[in-house]
Amino acid sequence: MTVAPPTPTTARPARPASTTSTSSDRRATLIWAVAAMVTVAVLLLVPLWFTHRFYFYGDTQIGSFGQWYHLGSELRDGHWPLIDLQRWRAGNYVAEGQWGQWNPLVLLISVASTFATNAMVFCTVLKVVVAVLGSLGGFLLCRGYGVRREIAFVVSIALPLGGVTQYLDLTTWATGLLVWALLPWAWWAIRRTLQGRNPFPALVFCYLLVTVGYVYGTIYLALVLIGCLLDAAILRERPAFLRVLGVGVCAGLLAVTVYLPGLLTAPVTTRGSWEVLDTNNLPVSLQDYAVSVVPTGVVPPGLGRRDMTPLGYLAWFLPMLAWVRPSRVSSALRPAAGLLFVLVSVALWSLGPTQVGPLRYPVRLLPVVTLCALVVAGILASGATTRPTRGQLGLSLLWVGAAAFLAGSHALYTTRAQLTSFALVSVAILLVWWLWRRGTASDASARLRRQLPAVVAAVMALCSFGFLVLQHSYFPTPQSKERNMPALVSDYRRPLAGSVGDVFMVGAPNDAIQADASVTSDFLTASAWYVDGRPIQNTYTTIGFATYNDRYCMTLIGGVCRPALAMLRSTEPQTGMSRLDLLSVSTVLIRKEGVSAKTLDNPPPGWRVGRETPLSVMWVRERPLPAAGGVVWSSPGTRVETLSEDTRTVRLRVTAVSDQGGTVAFSRLAWPGYRVEGGGSLSDHLVDGYLTTLRLPASTEGKIVTLRFDPPGWPVELAAWTVSVVASIGWSLLALVLWWRRRRDPSRDESPDDAAPDLLDRQAQPAG
Numbered sequence: 005m006t007v008a009p010p011t012p013t014t015a016r017p018a019r020p021a022s023t024t025s026t027s028s029d030r031r032a033t034l035i036w037a038v039a040a041m042v043t044v045a046v047l048l049l050v051p052l053w054f055t056h057r058f059y060f061y062g063d064t065q066i067g068s069f070g071q072w073y074h075l076g077s078e079l080r081d082g083h084w085p086l087i088d089l090q091r092w093r094a095g096n097y098v099a100e101g102q103w104g105q106w107n108p109l110v111l112l113i114s115v116a117s118t119f120a121t122n123a124m125v126f127c128t129v130l131k132v133v134v135a136v137l138g139s140l141g142g143f144l145l146c147r148g149y150g151v152r153r154e155i156a157f158v159v160s161i162a163l164p165l166g167g168v169t170q171y172l173d174l175t176t177w178a179t180g181l182l183v184w185a186l187l188p189w190a191w192w193a194i195r196r197t198l199q200g201r202n203p204f205p206a207l208v209f210c211y212l213l214v215t216v217g218y219v220y221g222t223i224y225l226a227l228v229l230i231g232c233l234l235d236a237a238i239l240r241e242r243p244a245f246l247r248v249l250g251v252g253v254c255a256g257l258l259a260v261t262v263y264l265p266g267l268l269t270a271p272v273t274t275r276g277s278w279e280v281l282d283t284n285n286l287p288v289s290l291q292d293y294a295v296s297v298v299p300t301g302v303v304p305p306g307l308g309r310r311d312m313t314p315l316g317y318l319a320w321f322l323p324m325l326a327w328v329r330p331s332r333v334s335s336a337l338r339p340a341a342g343l344l345f346v347l348v349s350v351a352l353w354s355l356g357p358t359q360v361g362p363l364r365y366p367v368r369l370l371p372v373v374t375l376c377a378l379v380v381a382g383i384l385a386s387g388a389t390t391r392p393t394r395g396q397l398g399l400s401l402l403w404v405g406a407a408a409f410l411a412g413s414h415a416l417y418t419t420r421a422q423l424t425s426f427a428l429v430s431v432a433i434l435l436v437w438w439l440w441r442r443g444t445a446s447d448a449s450a451r452l453r454r455q456l457p458a459v460v461a462a463v464m465a466l467c468s469f470g471f472l473v474l475q476h477s478y479f480p481t482p483q484s485k486e487r488n489m490p491a492l493v494s495d496y497r498r499p500l501a502g503s504v505g506d507v508f509m510v511g512a513p514n515d516a517i518q519a520d521a522s523v524t525s526d527f528l529t530a531s532a533w534y535v536d537g538r539p540i541q542n543t544y545t546t547i548g549f550a551t552y553n554d555r556y557c558m559t560l561i562g563g564v565c566r567p568a569l570a571m572l573r574s575t576e577p578q579t580g581m582s583r584l585d586l587l588s589v590s591t592v593l594i595r596k597e598g599v600s601a602k603t604l605d606n607p608p609p610g611w612r613v614g615r616e617t618p619l620s621v622m623w624v625r626e627r628p629l630p631a632a633g634g635v636v637w638s639s640p641g642t643r644v645e646t647l648s649e650d651t652r653t654v655r656l657r658v659t660a661v662s663d664q665g666g667t668v669a670f671s672r673l674a675w676p677g678y679r680v681e682g683g684g685s686l687s688d689h690l691v692d693g694y695l696t697t698l699r700l701p702a703s704t705e706g707k708i709v710t711l712r713f714d715p716p717g718w719p720v721e722l723a724a725w726t727v728s729v730v731a732s733i734g735w736s737l738l739a740l741v742l743w744w745r746r747r748r749d750p751s752r753d754e755s756p757d758d759a760a761p762d763l764l765d766r767q768a769q770p771a772g
Contacts, residue, residue, distance in 0.1 A: 036153040037143050040160040043465055044139045047161065048132050050472045051170070054480035059131045060124040060491070062176030062484025066561060067544055069123050070531030071103060073493075076114035077537065086715060089633040089651055089672045090506050090539035092587075093549040093558065096675050098715045099269035100217075100547055101262055102179055106725070107215035109182070123535070124491035131174055131181060135164040138185030142375060145188040148195050149340060151382035154461040158321070159382045161465055163188075165472060166374035167296075167317035168367050175482035177368075183221030184371045186213045191228050194251055198232050198244045202743065203251060204736035210255040211732070217262050219363070224372055225255060227349050231342025238341055250735065257728035261721045266547070268716035269676050273547040274560075278361035286365040288354040292316030294410050297323055297403065298429065299471040300421035300478050301411035310417055313479045315367050318374050320429050320471050321464060324392075324436065325381055326399035332388035340383055347376035362546070391444045397437045404429050421478045428474060432467040436460055487514075488521035489532045496535035498525050502615045503591040505628040507540040508572065508584075511595025512563030516619075526620040527595065530561040539631065541587070549673050551693040566598045573608055576692045579637045579669065582608065586636050586692060588671040590628035594621045632671040637691065642666025642700060644709075652713040658683075658704045667691075668698040670711065677718070681710040 051058040060069075078085045084105060088095035097103040104110030113130065120126035139160045146156035164170065173181040190213050193206035213221050229252040236245035284305050295301030296318040304312045337344065354369040408426035412419045442448065443456030490496055500507060513527035528536070530544030542562030552558070556572070557565040572584050572592065579586065592611075594604060596619055607613060607623040614624035634649050641662035647655040654670065669691040678686055678696055683704035687697040698711060715721065 033147065033153055036157045037140060040143050040157045041136045041140055043157075043161045044136050044164055045132060047469060047472055048135055048164065048174075050469070051476055051480075052128070054476040055482070057124055057486070057491075058482060059128040059174055061482045061486060064127055064176050064178055065123075065487040065489035066528075066530035066532050068178035068531075069117065069127055070534035070543070072110075072114040072117040074531075074534035075103060075105070075111070076116070076118040079111060079115055080118060085651075087651060087675070087713065088539075090541075090631055091543050092541045092632070092673055093547075093552045094541075094543040094545035094562070096269060096545075096547065096549075096673075099265045099273075099675070100545060101219070101266045102217040102546070104179075104215060104217050106258075106262060107212060107217070109212055110216065121493055122491050123489070123493055123496075127178075131178070134181055134185045135169075135174060138181075138188065139163050141185065141188035141192060142379070145192045145195075145375075146379055146382045148192050149343070149379060149383050150386060151379070152386045152457065154457040155382045155385050157461050158464050159378045161468060162319045162321070162378055163375060165317075165468060166319070166371055167313065167315040168370040169374065170317075170475075171313040171315055171479070171483045172367065173371060176484035179216055179218040180220070180368060180371070182216050183213060183218050183224065184375075186216070187221065187224055187228070187372065188375060190225060194228060194232050194248060195235075197247050197251055198236055200244070200247075202736060202739040203247065203732075204739070206251050207254055207732040207736065210251060211258060211728075214255050214258040215262055219263065220368055222255075222259050222263070224346075224350070226252075227346045228342075229255070231345045233342075234345055235339070235342040254728045254732050257724040260724040261728075264717045264721055264724075265677075265715040269547070272549055272551075272674070272676060274550050274553055275362055275547055279359065280357050280361075281359040283358045285358050286315070286367040287358050288316070288366040288370065290355070291410060291414060293351075295407045295414075297321075298407045298411050298422060298425045299475045300418060300425045301407060302418055303411065303414045310415075311483075312415070313481075313483045314475060315370065315483060317475075318370075318377055319381075320432065320467070321436075322377070322381060323400040323403040323429075324433060325384060326403065327390070327392040327396045328384050328388045329390045332390075333384065336384055336387035337380070340380065343376060343379060343383075347373065347380060350376065392437055392440060397434070400433050400437075401430050404433065418478070424474065425471075428470065432464075432471075435463060435467075439463065485518060487529055487532075488517050488524060489528065490521075490524055493535060495524065496528065496532060497537075499527055499620075500533075500536050500538045500540065500591075500593070502622060502624070503538055503593070504624055505539075505590025505630075506588050506632055507538060507591040507593060508587065508589045509540060509542040509562070509593045509595075510564055510566070510569045510572070510599075511597065512559065512565070513595050513619075514561060514563055516595075516597075523619060526617055527593070529563075533562070540593075541589075549675070549694055551690075552673060555693065569594060569599065569603070578691055581637055583692065584608065585629070586669070586671060586695060588629045588632040588634075588636065590625040592623040594623065596620060634671060635668055636671045636695075637669040639667040642668065644668055644700075647708065654711045656709045656711070658700055658707055658709055661700050661702055661705045663702050665699060665701045668700060670696040670698070672696045675713070676716045678711060678713050681712060683707050684709050 075085065086098040086105070088097065097105065117126060142163045143156045143160035146159050151159065164174065169184060173184055186209060190206065190209035193209050197203045197206040210225060213225050229248060232248045233245060236248055287305050289303060291303040293316065295303060296316050297320055299317055299320055300314055301317060302312045302314050303316060350369050350372045354366045354373060356366065358364065358366055405426055408422040412422035439460050440456070443452050509527070513523060514529050517523045517527060517529055533540045533543050542564070544561050546560060548560060556568045574583060575581065576583055576586055596604060604621045605613065610627065611623045611625055613621060615622040633651065634646060634654065635644060635656070638644060641660065643660040644656040644658050647657055667687060673694055674690050674696040680686060680698060684698055684700040687699040690697045700709065
């Protein structure tokens with residue numbers, strides 16, 4: 005890390021930058037912020053030189069883009085989707101939580117995706133923009149902690165180059181990327197609220213962070229809020245403590261809105277139980293942290309693993325922390341107690357089990373460790389360093405050498421990469437050391453001293469570019485799989501050409517698609533089906549409906565086993581009906597592999613072979629059924645007439661029912677949240693174990709009965725959202741009114757910039 009020139013110690017720190025900075029200071033800060041954004045944009049082009057689909061991999065192909073496209077299409081059609089009956093076990097979007105229906109940023113991305121003609125280009129541009137904005141948030145967070153402009157620049161360009169951010173979040177986990185980008189903005193804004201500024205920015209960024217629906221982001225935010233409360237408690241500033249607590253309450257109410265439906269729906273899903281497991285799947289170990297300063301450092305979780313990328317990489321310049329003067333560390337980090345709390349908490353969490361309930365893959369935590377570690381490094385570089393000695397240089401080089409040796413010994417096949425990294429990182433550190441020594445020498449000119457921080461920052465940016473090229477020369481592809489989904493949006497419409505009504509795919513073509521991209525002419529995977537627009541049951545979900553999944557052996561990405569075809573054709577015993585009829589399926593797309601020609605050529609009565617290719621056969625009903633959602637069966641002696649029907653409501657007139665009562669089944673999953681109005685009740689004995697089933701007593705004959713769906717806990721969730729939003733707006737307006745009054749009558753009180761002066765004076769202030 006670069007070294008700040010020594011500054012004289014005074015009894016009282018300088019006044020806040022907001023009251024003392026000149027227009028030239030602000031201009032300089034703006035220039036460095038823009039430089040950081042431009043630099044990050046250029047750096048993120050490097051991976052595309054080696055892998056042109058780098059930002060269109062894994063879950064982005066089969067998850068995020070399809071979900072954005074579907075959500076955007078629904079919004080453009082005037083619908084705000086909570087549940088989609090035709091997607092069956094993947095259609096409970098509000099319980100899924102990660103669709104972001106409450107998030108304006110996600111909604112904007114979703115609508116924009118519907119105008120894209122090339123999914124790969126759209127995702128690439130979007131992710132680069134998000135990464136650039138996330139880096140800018142990191143720059144502001146650094147400045148809020150008093151980090152020099154030049155050092156904040158170095159930190160901000162390093163943030164998106166962390167191993168997990170680069171090889172997982174940017175490539176596949178889009179929700180993780182959004183959370184990573186929003187977290188520093190929220191943190192920066194919360195600290196401003198702590199210092200007496202208008203809470204509006206903090207409330208906005210907390211809203212956006214929570215409503216992404218990615219539970220890790222909400223937990224990160226909770227840790228940040230606790231850290232800021234700790235800062236206020238240490239300073240014994242009750243007003244600051246209450247302001248941060250207020251932000252936390254508003255964010256907590258939003259968490260109720262976003263996550264309560266999923267918790268209340270969990271008992272019927274595949275995530276109904278909480279397990280603590282150590283599956284060794286994308287874990288984090290102390291060895292990962294030990295090699296984190298080597299751009300090519302990898303620590304495979306098992307013997308023989310050669311598919312790992314440098315996920316544990318944090319930053320190449322961290323060994324320069326050896327240049328810190330120990331006597332200055334305590335005073336430099338005094339305003340950063342909350343930051344240290346978050347860093348230690350997340351680092352310890354990452355070393356825990358690889359799965360705790362729905363929380364999997366500890367490597368997901370490393371981007372936050374990177375953020376915290378680099379901001380801490382920036383604080384120390386700004387306020388606790390001195391002119392480095394040869395001994396301190398030696399310690400830095402020893403650190404790099406030990407890390408490279410450890411990485412090479414854990415993955416012998418990367419020995420050449422580690423030797424190269426050791427040599428180049430050592431040269432870079434030596435170059436920075438020489439520049440700083442030369443610029444702070446007693447005979448150095450005033451001009452050189454003045455320009456030194458900018459020169460060193462530019463050199464470190466060039467070194468970061470070089471190490472990025474080095475990384476991708478050895479590790480050109482992401483950690484996730486190439487799912488081979490099409491780039492052109494028009495190509496997504498080929499597999500279901502000729503289908504009618506609701507569709508069910510039989511087979512698991514995922515492996516075949518990964519081996520041969522041409523298979524996408526016949527099949528897609530998971531949420532990629534959404535781009536086609538036609539209703540198919542094989543889309544992606546992290547929750548599912550347990551009994552439905554078991555009945556058709558369906559995986560989370562929509563593949564089903566071959567016996568599912570026989571199950572679909574079989575008769576459900578209670579109703580005596582075909583399961584194809586109960587599901588309201590009008591098209592079956594079958595993967596040929598493992599299915600006999602006799603079976604493929606003989607669809608059920610009332611069906612025909614609509615299309616055949618070397619890989620697939622499509623069965624189509626001669627008379628398509630209505631879409632899923634309506635009545636599909638009534639018990640003997642029971643007759644009902646459907647008066648109206650939509651996604652969340654069905655109104656029935658009961659025209660006949662026996663003295664013993666009757667039963668009605670609907671082609672919709674029995675998600676928690678259904679209720680009956682006008683007579684009757686939901687049956688505990690579901691038809692086929694998963695269909696919504698209504699029990700009608702004899703007294704309902706001639707009456708109108710309504711089946712209605714609201715997400716479980718819906719009144720509470722709406723109330724929580726309303727209170728949070730109204731309180732946030734009211735608080736922000738009140739703060740604005742008070743600021744305006746103070747500005748018009750300075751004698752009444754201090755301005756917001758001067759509010760809580762003791763607190764602000766005890767916060768680290770930007771030092772240039």
